[in-house]
Amino acid sequence: EVQLVESGGGLVQPGGSLRLSCAGSGFTFSSYWMTWVRQAPGKGLEWVANIKQDGSEKTYVDSVKGRFTISRDNAKNSLYLQMDSLRAEDTAVYYCARRSSGSYVYWGQGTLVTVSS
Amino acid sequence: QSALTQPPSASGSLGQSVTISCTGTSSDVGGYNYVSWYQQHPGKAPKLIICEVSKRPSGVPDRFSGSKSGNTASLTVSGVQAEDEADYYCCSYAGNNNYVFGTGTTVTVL
Numbered sequence: 137e138v139q140l141v142e143s144g145g146g147l148v149q150p151g152g153s154l155r156l157s158c159a160g161s162g163f164t165f166s167s168y169w170m171t172w173v174r175q176a177p178g179k180g181l182e183w184v185a186n187i188k189q190d191g192s193e194k195t196y197v198d199s200v201k202g203r204f205t206i207s208r209d210n211a212k213n214s215l216y217l218q219m220d221s222l223r224a225e226d227t228a229v230y231y232c233a234r235r236s237s238g239s240y241v242y243w244g245q246g247t248l249v250t251v252s253s
Numbered sequence: 254q255s256a257l258t259q260p261p262s263a264s265g266s267l268g269q270s271v272t273i274s275c276t277g278t279s280s281d282v283g284g285y286n287y288v289s290w291y292q293q294h295p296g297k298a299p300k301l302i303i304c305e306v307s308k309r310p311s312g313v314p315d316r317f318s319g320s321k322s323g324n325t326a327s328l329t330v331s332g333v334q335a336e337d338e339a340d341y342y343c344c345s346y347a348g349n350n351n352y353v354f355g356t357g358t359t360v361t362v363l
Contacts, residue, residue: 171352173299180256180357181291181299181342186350195350198254231298238287238346239304246298 138162138242140232145247152222152251158215158232158244166190166210169235172217174228175246182228185217186235200226222251257282257343257355264361265333273358275326275343281353283324287346290319290328294339303328330360338362 144156158170171186185196185206194206205218215232229248233240258276265271275282275290282288288306291299301310303319306326316331326345330337343355 169350173354180340181293181344181354182256183344183352183354186352188350193350197351237305238285238352239289239301239344240291240299241301241304241310243298243300 138234140234140242140244142230142232142244142247145230145249147250147252148222149253150223150251153218153220154222154249156217156219156230156232156247156249158217160213160215160232160234163234163242165208165213170208170215171233171235171240172206172215173231173233173240173243174226174249175231176225176228179228184230187215219249222249224251227251254347254351254353257345257353259341259343259355259358261356262359262361264363265330266363267335268332270329270331271333271337271360272327272329273341273343273360275328275345275355277324277326277345277353279324281345281347282321282326282343284348285346286321288319288321288326289344290317290326291342291344292337292339293342299342333360333362335362 172184203221229246231246234242290303293299307319
């Protein structure tokens with residue numbers, strides 16, 4: 137059974153940093169592009185970033201470029217999102233998702249990040 | 254990277270059809286056949302219901318269908334059921350390994 141489990145969310149002050157993790161199991165992690173998607177409270181889904189199977193390609197939504205870094209460790213079947221210079225508008229539930237043929241079949245349960253003083 | 258445009262709400266009586274539009278540009282919806290649709294119930298993760306414009310993943314009821322014309326994609330729920338009351342989001346490939354979601358539509362079953 138494919139599982140994605142996020143962790144690392146929490147309360148952080150504006151300007152602070154946080155590192156999210158996503159542990160994958162039940163599939164060959166190194167064979168898939170992986171993605172982070174976020175959802176602010178009461179708002180819609182926003183595609184944040186994705187990373188190629190071997191980590192050689194990474195793309196980001198404009199609003200997080202230069203502040204967030206996506207990475208992966210295929211030996212640990214894990215995806216990461218390093219979030220620096222956090223802003224109030226980054227407050228959201230962050231989901232990791234597995235990309236296949238341009239869509240996302242498998243999602244984690246999400247981890248809440250709250251940026252507030 | 255502007256969000257795709259969806260109507261904020263849509264509704265239909267039990268058993269009727271409901272159609273949701275998703276309007277983008279030639280750089281996303283109109284340029285690729287990688288439009289997908291997701292259903293999200295409150296407090297839950299999104300669930301894929303349509304991929305590659307019109308393909309239905311295994312286990313998704315056949316009352317869900319997708320199509321595309323130009324820069325606009327559409328999701329139709331034929332014979333809407335009570336359990337279909339949820340938020341729906343489209344998503345499109347936007348080139349250079351970027352993706353964009355729609356603004357979301359809340360479907361109410363009357």
